[in-house]
Amino acid sequence: MVASTLPEGEPAPADGALPAAALAGLGARPFGLYVHVPFCATRCGYCDFNTYTPGELGTSASPASWLDGLRRELDLAARVLGDPPRVDTVFVGGGTPSLLGADGLAAVLDAVRAAFGLAHGAEVTTESNPESTSPEFFAGLADAGYTRVSLGMQSAARHVLTVLDRTHTPGRAVAAAREARAAGIGHVNLDLIYGTPGERPQDLAASLDAVLDAGVDHVSAYALIVEEGTALARRVRRGELPMPDDDVLADRYEQVDAGLSAAGLRWYEVSNWASSDAARCRHNLGYWLGGDWWGAGPGAHSHVGGVRWWNVKHPARYAALLAEGRSPAAGRERLSADDQRVERVLLELRLAEGLPVDALDRPAVAEAEMAVRDGLLDGPALAAGRCVLTSRGRLLADAVVRRLT
Incomplete structure (x- = not known):
């Protein structure tokens, strides 16, 4: 959607x-x-x-x-x-x-x-x-x-x-x-x-x-x-x-x-x-997991190699641009290295396999250790090199992401 x-x-x-x-x-x-x-x-x-x-x-x-x-x-x-x-x-x-x-x-x-x-x-x-x-x-x-x-x-x-x-x-x-x-x-x-x-x-x-x-x-x-x-x-x-x-x-x-x-x-x-x-x-x-995809259709979003773009929303405008031989893209952005790092934390942390600790900088690693003490991240998983949400952490996933970014 x-x-x-x-x-x-x-x-x-x-x-x-x-x-x-x-x-x-x-x-x-x-x-x-x-x-x-x-x-x-x-x-x-x-x-x-x-x-x-x-x-x-x-x-x-x-x-x-x-x-x-x-x-x-x-x-x-x-x-x-x-x-x-x-x-x-x-x-x-x-x-x-x-x-x-x-x-x-x-x-x-x-x-x-x-x-x-x-x-x-x-x-x-x-x-x-x-x-x-x-x-x-x-x-x-x-x-x-x-x-x-x-x-x-x-x-x-x-x-x-x-x-x-x-x-x-x-x-x-x-x-x-x-x-x-x-x-x-x-x-x-x-x-x-x-x-x-x-x-x-x-x-x-x-x-x-x-x-x-x-x-x-x-x-x-x-x-x-x-x-x-x-x-x-x-x-x-x-x-x-x-x-x-x-x-x-x-x-x-x-x-x-x-x-x-x-x-x-x-x-x-x-x-x-x-x-x-x-x-x-x-x-x-x-x-x-940060893959590439092309989103086709009115309002669809795409991402390839750190570039993200989005199409015009209205179906009539969408069809008209393409009939003229033009891209239906309304705008785009190039993700900086920091943008991509933040998005990786935001997305991979939601997975049961979690996020590799080596994706975090030093202050974020310290925050991850505190999150373990707060019951938001799994301790044994962190010791093994992964940031994995606990059951309580899943309820507060957005807050954990903010701490690690």
């Missing part, structure tokens, strides 16, 4: 060219491709991603014009990268990619193959809304070459879904997960959101039971964040709903971790649990 606001940065070249230094190590690091589908049937109250409903777009853009633009951007990417590596991972996110249907998503993957080619054993994921899926949809995905599906469940409690403005029925996500597995999709994820106003411990327990009953091998669980500019933020500001409480969010996180761990799904990133190493999301691991 892509946030609705873009950062400031330097102008991006119209031809999309990257500095030679950024291209020097291409292929030595994991290379992924993110595709942003900006279409949604309705807007969820908590969502601040770069998405558009039919009423918001009118006739200015369509899935067909978006797909034309996507093909052009992928061709541009292949030219910019010179001798591009085959893609290790593809992640189609949104928005609601399943609104494209299996044929539309097959066309997306065909465009990736034509521009880049897929590495042997590539992981290919699409997000899907349970309500826009069916057994036939999943069969089509499997035939097209998708290996992984991520379904937005959020909760099994109807009143929680109502607060979130989610339109699917409570049981549909579980049914969709079973359909995906029956169709031969190798890995299936369900997303949960915890801490919604009005959610009780028993509601979250029911959601966890439903997830486990679905037999998925991966679960992502996120605390509800009230983002400015959303319908949810306006309701909180008017006093219709309370702001999520930090202590409640911590309790809910511990409940999620305990329930999933007891069922054999182990955390490998602060918000992600998997039944095995093979079930981990390789695409997201590429982000967390």
Whole structure:
């Protein structure tokens, strides 16, 4: 998913060219491709991603014009990268990619193959809304070459879904997960959101039971964040709903971790649990481990060799720039050595394997030792050369990052 606001940065070249230094190590690091589908049937109250409903777009853009633009951007990417590596991972996110249907998503993957080619054993994921899926949809995905599906469940409690403005029925996500597995999709994820106003411990327990009953091998669980500019933020500001409480969010996180761990799904990133190493999301691991990726689509972000850039947000502007033979990039930034060091701490510390101590400077090592005494980092792991968050440290991960940077 892509946030609705873009950062400031330097102008991006119209031809999309990257500095030679950024291209020097291409292929030595994991290379992924993110595709942003900006279409949604309705807007969820908590969502601040770069998405558009039919009423918001009118006739200015369509899935067909978006797909034309996507093909052009992928061709541009292949030219910019010179001798591009085959893609290790593809992640189609949104928005609601399943609104494209299996044929539309097959066309997306065909465009990736034509521009880049897929590495042997590539992981290919699409997000899907349970309500826009069916057994036939999943069969089509499997035939097209998708290996992984991520379904937005959020909760099994109807009143929680109502607060979130989610339109699917409570049981549909579980049914969709079973359909995906029956169709031969190798890995299936369900997303949960915890801490919604009005959610009780028993509601979250029911959601966890439903997830486990679905037999998925991966679960992502996120605390509800009230983002400015959303319908949810306006309701909180008017006093219709309370702001999520930090202590409640911590309790809910511990409940999620305990329930999933007891069922054999182990955390490998602060918000992600998997039944095995093979079930981990390789695409997201590429982000967390500092890999390279090209983000294609309106508002998508990319990173190659220490250069980060982001596309214009509106689908019509995106398609128009590419039709003119120009890059859709709105701006970019070159990460300094210090920027890259801070980001490495921020991202790798979230992983169960942790961060190598040798990535820290001397003052940060001293802070890590203090964090062990405070119960935030694991002592034996630090002695072995890794900064690994404890259970308490995961609840305060952002604070630990600040201490180590």
